[in-house]
Amino acid sequence: MRSVILRATAPYLTALMVLFSIFVLLRGHNEPGGGFIGGLIAASAFAIYGIACGVASVRQAMHFHPLAIAGAGLMLAVLSGCLSIPLERPFLTGLWAFPAVLGGDVGLSTPMFFDIGVYLVVVGSISAIALALEEEDS
Amino acid sequence: MMGSDTRFLLILALPFLAAALAPILFRRLPAIAAAGLALFPAAAFAILLSALAPVAGGTAILAGFNWIPELGIHFSVRLDGLSLVFALLITGIGTLIVLYAGAYLGQHRDRGRFFAFILLFMGAMLGLVLADDLATLFVFWEMTSVTSFLLIGFDHEREAARRAAIQALAITGGGGLALLAGFLTIREVAGLGSMTQILASGEALRMTAAYPAILILVLCGAFTKSAQMPFHVWLPNAMEAPTPVSAYLHSATMVKAGVYLLLRLNPALGGTALWETILPAFGSVTLVGGALLALRASDLKMVLAYTTVASLGLLVMLIGAGSQEAVAAAVLYLIAHSLFKGGLFMVAGSIDHGAGTRDIERLGGLRAAMPLTFAAALLCALSMGGVTPLVGFLAKETIYHALVEGDAASALLLIAAVAGNALMFAAAFLVALAPFVGDRPGAIAHPHEGPPALWLAPLVLGGLGLAAGLFAPAFHAAFSVPMASSAAGRPVAIDIGIAPHINLPFALSLATIAIGIVLYLTASRLRRALVRGLEAIGWGPDRGFDQMMRGLLRGAFGITRILQNGRLDIYITVTFTVIALAVWLPMTLTGTLPAVPVMPHLRFYEWMVLALILIGIFAVVRAKNRLTAIVSLGIQGFAVALLFMLLGAPDLSFTQFMVETLSVVVLALVMTRLRLSPSDHRPWREMLPDVALAVAGGAGIGLFLLRLTQRPFDNALSDFFTAYSRTIAHGRNIVNVIIVDFRGVDTMGEIAVVMTTGLAILALIGIRVIRRDGAPAAVSPAAPAAGEARP
Numbered sequence: 001m002r003s004v005i006l007r008a009t010a011p012y013l014t015a016l017m018v019l020f021s022i023f024v025l026l027r028g029h030n031e032p033g034g035g036f037i038g039g040l041i042a043a044s045a046f047a048i049y050g051i052a053c054g055v056a057s058v059r060q061a062m063h064f065h066p067l068a069i070a071g072a073g074l075m076l077a078v079l080s081g082c083l084s085i086p087l088e089r090p091f092l093t094g095l096w097a098f099p100a101v102l103g104g105d106v107g108l109s110t111p112m113f114f115d116i117g118v119y120l121v122v123v124g125s126i127s128a129i130a131l132a133l134e135e136e137d138s
Numbered sequence: 139m140m141g142s143d144t145r146f147l148l149i150l151a152l153p154f155l156a157a158a159l160a161p162i163l164f165r166r167l168p169a170i171a172a173a174g175l176a177l178f179p180a181a182a183f184a185i186l187l188s189a190l191a192p193v194a195g196g197t198a199i200l201a202g203f204n205w206i207p208e209l210g211i212h213f214s215v216r217l218d219g220l221s222l223v224f225a226l227l228i229t230g231i232g233t234l235i236v237l238y239a240g241a242y243l244g245q246h247r248d249r250g251r252f253f254a255f256i257l258l259f260m261g262a263m264l265g266l267v268l269a270d271d272l273a274t275l276f277v278f279w280e281m282t283s284v285t286s287f288l289l290i291g292f293d294h295e296r297e298a299a300r301r302a303a304i305q306a307l308a309i310t311g312g313g314g315l316a317l318l319a320g321f322l323t324i325r326e327v328a329g330l331g332s333m334t335q336i337l338a339s340g341e342a343l344r345m346t347a348a349y350p351a352i353l354i355l356v357l358c359g360a361f362t363k364s365a366q367m368p369f370h371v372w373l374p375n376a377m378e379a380p381t382p383v384s385a386y387l388h389s390a391t392m393v394k395a396g397v398y399l400l401l402r403l404n405p406a407l408g409g410t411a412l413w414e415t416i417l418p419a420f421g422s423v424t425l426v427g428g429a430l431l432a433l434r435a436s437d438l439k440m441v442l443a444y445t446t447v448a449s450l451g452l453l454v455m456l457i458g459a460g461s462q463e464a465v466a467a468a469v470l471y472l473i474a475h476s477l478f479k480g481g482l483f484m485v486a487g488s489i490d491h492g493a494g495t496r497d498i499e500r501l502g503g504l505r506a507a508m509p510l511t512f513a514a515a516l517l518c519a520l521s522m523g524g525v526t527p528l529v530g531f532l533a534k535e536t537i538y539h540a541l542v543e544g545d546a547a548s549a550l551l552l553i554a555a556v557a558g559n560a561l562m563f564a565a566a567f568l569v570a571l572a573p574f575v576g577d578r579p580g581a582i583a584h585p586h587e588g589p590p591a592l593w594l595a596p597l598v599l600g601g602l603g604l605a606a607g608l609f610a611p612a613f614h615a616a617f618s619v620p621m622a623s624s625a626a627g628r629p630v631a632i633d634i635g636i637a638p639h640i641n642l643p644f645a646l647s648l649a650t651i652a653i654g655i656v657l658y659l660t661a662s663r664l665r666r667a668l669v670r671g672l673e674a675i676g677w678g679p680d681r682g683f684d685q686m687m688r689g690l691l692r693g694a695f696g697i698t699r700i701l702q703n704g705r706l707d708i709y710i711t712v713t714f715t716v717i718a719l720a721v722w723l724p725m726t727l728t729g730t731l732p733a734v735p736v737m738p739h740l741r742f743y744e745w746m747v748l749a750l751i752l753i754g755i756f757a758v759v760r761a762k763n764r765l766t767a768i769v770s771l772g773i774q775g776f777a778v779a780l781l782f783m784l785l786g787a788p789d790l791s792f793t794q795f796m797v798e799t800l801s802v803v804v805l806a807l808v809m810t811r812l813r814l815s816p817s818d819h820r821p822w823r824e825m826l827p828d829v830a831l832a833v834a835g836g837a838g839i840g841l842f843l844l845r846l847t848q849r850p851f852d853n854a855l856s857d858f859f860t861a862y863s864r865t866i867a868h869g870r871n872i873v874n875v876i877i878v879d880f881r882g883v884d885t886m887g888e889i890a891v892v893m894t895t896g897l898a899i900l901a902l903i904g905i906r907v908i909r910r911d912g913a914p915a916a917v918s919p920a921a922p923a924a925g926e927a928r929p
Binding site: 024028029030031032033034035036037040042043044049051055066067070071073074077078081091092094096107108109112114115117118121122124125126128129130132133 | 803
């Protein structure tokens with residue numbers, strides 16, 4: 001892509017979108033959002049970055065192979081489901097804890113980690129596909 | 139825990155424990171590894187011996203625990219006369235085999251792996267015969283097939299070994315599936331889940347309408363495992379495995395699993411006309427056919443393999459003969475066979491080890507060099523030939539006695555038994571006598587006895603056969619009577635001794651031996667005649683198996699070519715045709731087309747969104763090139779997302795926006811890579827079928843949705859989610875709560891699919907084909923993927 005404007009704004013745009021995607025992911029349990037949407041936002045962020053600045057710099061920025069990220073997400077989702085097994089509850093039963101942090105209750109739960117897993121799978125898989133398609137034939 | 143006697147659950151763990159230790163032991167302490175591993179089955183054997191007295195008294199020891207309570211499946215064992223004798227054979231012979239294999243394999247590179255496999259098999263086989271619950275039994279049954287596969291293919295660098303392993307797995311595994319179906323049918327129609335329940339059910343199974351189906355399915359399992367003709371082909375081919383495996387799995391234990399099952403189920407399934415027809419028919423053909431094929435072979439192991447096939451036929455025939463005495467004969471023959479055949483296989487291995495060949499025609503004169511092996515061989519062969527005072531004699535007398543007393547049909551079986559036994563007599567001495575007598579061929583340079591275990595193990599088995607004959611009353615009381623009583627379902631008396639009585643069975647015995655001697659003396663002429671005869675036929679089940687596998691592959695290939703033809707336009711056409719048919723057919727056939735809807739009152743901005751959707755469609759259809767069409771499709775998608783937003787589904791709308799954006803980006807990227815012409819140049823009449831399909835599909839989905847919304851809405855689910863999403867799952871966003879909590883398993887499946895799709899697409903994008911000149915080249919994805927015109 002030859003657009004100077006896009007290339008100049010892409011890093012900021014991407015950073016903002018990724019930040020926004022995490023915001024969407026974490027608010028998802030109570031407000032519109034969630035891991036799936038968040039993942040899509042982040043994946044489009046990386047796709048835009050790739051179109052603007054080239055795939056190599058995206059791969060460098062992501063550090064891990066996108067599919068490794070997806071795999072880690074799947075593993076996280078499965079493990080968060082397994083946590084209920086030692087407590088003799090069925091697989092994937094949601095477990096909640098409300099530790100007080102800085103004076104406010106923070107809801108920590110296995111569904112949250114599950115959702116993070118969903119987020120990672122979506123980010124990883126979609127950006128793997130998008131980046132591979134953006135790559136020039138070598 | 140259901141039973142108190144958990145010792146017998148623990149012995150099941152011993153072989154598996156040993157299997158886990160084997161590779162480590164061979165790496166750290168190679169000198170004593172085999173002896174150390176032999177301690178595990180020996181310990182199991184000793185523990186099992188302690189059960190002899192109570193089991194001989196007629197009690198069955200039960201133990202177990204709940205495995206999958208939701209399905210009523212237990213992990214349970216049942217120790218009665220039948221399973222105890224089997225378990226003793228498995229652990230006892232297993233101990234000897236481990237010692238023997240330690241000497242036989244010497245410094246083999248993969249010893250650790252071999253011992254791990256054979257001990258795994260031992261555990262599986264022990265589990266199979268001890269299992270009470272049908273599910274438990276089936277798991278172990280399959281495990282024996284898999285471990286047998288691993289052991290036959292142990293020498294996996296040879297093609298023949300690989301083929302034999304696959305063949306054995308295909309045949310016994312296929313039978314295993316039939317057996318599973320049989321067990322499930324038993325559970326379904328009679329509600330019986332364990333052997334104990336089945337044995338207590340009396341007439342229940344025989345009275346059900348499903349009895350023939352159950353019987354056929356169970357027999358498929360038993361006949362494939364126990365190598366009844368025509369399923370026997372895998373057993374001779376399994377001789378590709380190292381000799382200790384042949385001695386253990388393919389003569390003494392695993393191939394008897396089918397016979398075990400028949401003996402076990404005899405009280406519940408036996409006694410019917412069907413049972414007493416199928417079993418003797420298959421058994422007698424297998425007996426005579428197997429024994430004939432044994433004389434054709436010239437490899438010691440092959441001779442033994444075919445006599446094993448014949449012996450299994452004899453056992454099945456006897457079980458099917460129906461009388462109590464026939465069952466007693468089967469039990470005696472089974473024990474005798476395990477002892478002498480295991481021993482003879484070991485002898486064959488020792489001859490191979492000491493003389494360097496297993497070919498009968500090239501062996502001879504080994505008696506001076508290998509006297510101890512010779513002694514073991516003779517003991518085993520005399521038992522196999524049914525010569526007093528060995529245990530084989532007891533078995534053969536009982537067989538003839540049982541068949542003499544029967545009707546006309548059993549006269550046929552008697553003829554088969556005499557013929558088979560005579561042939562096997564000849565085969566026994568071909569293996570045990572011919573290599574040792576006569577002149578030593580010059581090709582055998584330095585024949586020698588191997589390490590002690592190589593002659594001691596078969597000598598012990600031969601000696602046990604002698605002891606069982608000499609102390610027949612004690613042998614019967616401890617082993618054969620409890621075993622036969624379990625198999626017959628009522629107390630059975632066995633009092634046959636080694637002293638010959640002058641009666642018809644004894645005369646038949648003498649005749650058998652006489653014919654056997656004649657056959658032995660004419661063996662090489664007979665072999666040539668048989669080889670010529672079989673070559674004239676030129677076809678056998680073994681080739682049949684190959685033809686079947688080839689046909690299977692060819693069929694699969696053909697179907698794949700049709701379904702996966704590599705043309706994207708055909709895939710899409712088929713997919714959308716099916717969708718259109720699926721929505722149109724039910725609605726038109728059942729006359730449930732939707733009523734004309736009442737036009738709702740729409741606000742101004744809602745009209746605007748609808749207009750946007752229509753403009754999007756119009757733009758797609760009128761687009762001059764593909765990229766414009768894709769972007770226009772995006773307009774349409776965004777308009778739908780807007781609609782979701784207005785109707786109060788922010789999550790859905792949000793997702794729709796993102797999916798739409800990404801699909802436009804991805805589609806555009808794909809288009810650039812496909813190197814298609816920028817626009818569709820086809821004339822109208824070629825596009826017409828696509829247009830018709832698109833209209834049919836779209837209109838169908840539209841009508842279907844209309845119809846759905848015209849039905850009364852069942853809001854049980856949405857009420858549930860509304861009521862509980864806050865209280866149970868601590869979330870106000872019901873959509874998200876459903877995704878990550880209420881329907882978490884669905885989501886897990888979906889993300890797994892997303893991940894797999896990502897992997898698959900990545901692989902597709904990365905496909906490179908090797909060009910003729912050897913350089914990898916990027917395939918133009920258009921070539922296989924899209925059938926449209928390329929520039």
